[in-house]
Amino acid sequence: PWPVPSSLTISGKANRRGSLQRSQSFASDIMDFISTIHPQLFLAGFFFALGFLMTNYGFAGSSASFVETIKAAEPITSAAVAVWNGIETLSNEEGGSLLAIVFGVVMSTLGNSHGSSESHKPAASESIMACVIVMVANLSFSCRGLYQKLFRATPEGSTQLVDDLNLQLRMQQVGIALLLFPVLFWEASVILMNVGSLHRSHGLWSSGVTSHYIILSLLNGFAFTSYNLASTYILSRISVVHHAALNCVRRVFAIVLTSIY
Numbered sequence: 001p002w003p004v005p006s007s008l009t010i011s012g013k014a015n016r017r018g019s020l021q022r023s024q025s026f027a028s029d030i031m032d033f034i035s036t037i038h039p040q041l042f043l044a045g046f047f048f049a050l051g052f053l054m055t056n057y058g059f060a061g062s063s064a065s066f067v068e069t070i071k072a073a074e075p076i077t078s079a080a081v082a083v084w085n086g087i088e089t090l091s092n093e094e095g096g097s098l099l100a101i102v103f104g105v106v107m108s109t110l111g112n113s114h115g116s117s118e119s120h121k122p123a124a125s126e127s128i129m130a131c132v133i134v135m136v137a138n139l140s141f142s143c144r145g146l147y148q149k150l151f152r153a154t155p156e157g158s159t160q161l162v163d164d165l166n167l168q169l170r171m172q173q174v175g176i177a178l179l180l181f182p183v184l185f186w187e188a189s190v191i192l193m194n195v196g197s198l199h200r201s202h203g204l205w206s207s208g209v210t211s212h213y214i215i216l217s218l219l220n221g222f223a224f225t226s227y228n229l230a231s232t233y234i235l236s237r238i239s240v241v242h243h244a245a246l247n248c249v250r251r252v253f254a255i256v257l258t259s260i261y
Contacts, residue, residue: 030177037174040151041167044144045174051140053179054133062130068254071133071247075101078136078142078244087149088239101248144171145240152236164233168225171232 031215034042058067079098082088090098148167151157162170195204204210227250 011258029182034174034177037170038151038154038156040147040154040157041170042089042174044147044151045171046178047140047144047147048171049175050142051137052175054137054140058130058137061126061133064254066127066130067134068251070131071138072251073135074138074247075241075244076146077138079241080148081139081142082240085146087146088241090241094241101245142240142244145235145243148232148235149240152217159236165229167236168229168232201202207221213223 037045055067055071075098079088079090079094083090132208148171151167152159156162157167198207198209202209229248231243231247234246238246
C-alpha cells in the first residue's frame with residue numbers, strides 16, 4: 001500500500017476531533033436550553049411531543065378513522081387530569097356530556113370493528129394495542145393542557161411576557177430537543193438506506209418522489225402549525241375540559257374525511 005503522508009493523517013485526525021467537538025458542543029447547547037426552560041413549560045412541551053409521537057404510532061398500527069375515534073375520548077382524560085390536580089371542577093351537565101362521549105366512542109369503535117371486511121379486519125390484540133397507544137396519546141395531550149395552564153398561572157407564563165405564538169414555539173423546541181438524538185440514533189441509518197435504494201431504483205427527482213414529498217411536507221407542516229397555534233390560543237382562554245371537548249368537533253371532520261379517502 002502507498003504510504004499516507006503525515007500531513008493527511010494529522011488533517012484527518014483534526015477533522016474527526018473537530019466533528020466530535022462540534023457534536024459535544026451541540027449536545028451541550030441542547031442541555032443548556034432544557035435546563036433554562038421553566039419546569040411547567042418543559043413538561044407541557046414534553047407531553048406535547050409525547051402525544052404526537054404516540055398518535056403517529058397509533059396511525060401506523062391502525063386505520064385513521066379508528067384512531068380518530070379513540071382520540072375523541074380525550075375529554076375523559078382531560079377531565080380526570082384537571083379534577084385530580086384540582087384546577088377545575090365539573091358540573092352535572094359536564095359530567096353527563098362526558099358520559100355521552102364515552103358511549104359514542106364505544107359504539108363507534110364497535111361499529112368500525114364489525115364493519116371491516118374479513119380480509120382487512122384487525123386482530124383483537126392489534127386493536128387493543130392501538131387503543132392503548134392512542135389512550136396514552138390522549139393522556140399526554142391532557143397533561144400538556146394541564147401544564148400549559150399551570151405555566152400560564154406563574155408570573156413567567158403571563159401573556160404579557162409569553163404570547164401564544166412564543167409559547168407554541170417553545171413547546172416545539174422542547175420536543176425537538178428531546179426527540180432529535182433518538183431519531184438520529186434509531187432512524188437515520190434506515191432513512192438513508194431507503195433513500196439510497198429508492199434513488200438507485202427509480203431516481204429521487206425523475207420519479208417525482210422528492211417533489212411529492214416536499215409538497216406534502218409543506219401542506220402537513222402548515223396544517224400542523226396552524227392547528228396547534230389555534231389550540232394554544234384557545235387553551236389560554238378556556239378550561240382544559242372545554243378545550244378537549246371542542247377537539248371532538250375537529251375529530252368528527254377527521255373521521256368523515258378519512259372514511260371518504
